[in-house]
Amino acid sequence: MSLLPPSLTRLIENFQRLPGVGPKTAQRLAFYLLHVPEEELQKFADNLTNLKKSTVLCTMCRNVSEKDPCQICVNTSRDQSIICVVEQPTDVLSIEKTGMFKGMYHVLHGSLDPLNNIGPDELYINDLLKRITPNVTEIILAVNPNMEGEATAMYINQQIQQLTVNSLPLTVKITRLAHGLPVGGDIEYADSVTLTRALEGRREY
Ligand code: ZN
Numbered sequence: 001m002s003l004l005p006p007s008l009t010r011l012i013e014n015f016q017r018l019p020g021v022g023p024k025t026a027q028r029l030a031f032y033l034l035h036v037p038e039e040e041l042q043k044f045a046d047n048l049t050n051l052k053k054s055t056v057l058c059t060m061c062r063n064v065s066e067k068d069p070c071q072i073c074v075n076t077s078r079d080q081s082i083i084c085v086v087e088q089p090t091d092v093l094s095i096e097k098t099g100m101f102k103g104m105y106h107v108l109h110g111s112l113d114p115l116n117n118i119g120p121d122e123l124y125i126n127d128l129l130k131r132i133t134p135n136v137t138e139i140i141l142a143v144n145p146n147m148e149g150e151a152t153a154m155y156i157n158q159q160i161q162q163l164t165v166n167s168l169p170l171t172v173k174i175t176r177l178a179h180g181l182p183v184g185g186d187i188e189y190a191d192s193v194t195l196t197r198a199l200e201g202r203r204e205y
Helices: 006-016 023-034 038-053 089-098 125-131 147-161 192-200
Strands: 079-086 103-107 138-141 173-176
Touching (some): 089 103, 138 147
16 A cells, blocks of 8 residues: 555656656655645646646647637748748747748647557648648758658658649658757757758758
């Protein structure tokens, strides 16, 4: 029988389900929260409660937003003809921070990872394909430079090649970010200078 009160055990289990949190860290976080003042803890709980309630996924780009469509998709001064495909909403933040990209985004919410049962249907790839009309001239595949990212880029590239308009193949330039991003690293953690160079030096797929 566990010596811990059930509410604490449940909280530890909750933390353990978070990415990158092992049993020890989960325990440490739960015990830490025991010492946090009630008022602060309530704010934390409110944020958790409202997380899903006050956010939606933009129906166009699938980015996390408070409004649908999101503020990037409704911004008419942005270039609608370029779509930058990223794995996570945090990648949008990193690229926006460079200030050099003025096109649109599409967020996949992950990458192909067969070992963990993440196939094309688990990502927003079909939504991306639907957005590629003849008005779109370039798709930047800004996926992470690791195995899953490569597999995702390859798959999307194949799918785009099969798109047709009036039974003619759709001509859209597909580009990848330039090398210089640390291999195996995440776009999210790349500094703005590296990311700007990678965007500027993007090459055709
Ligand atoms: Zn959007």
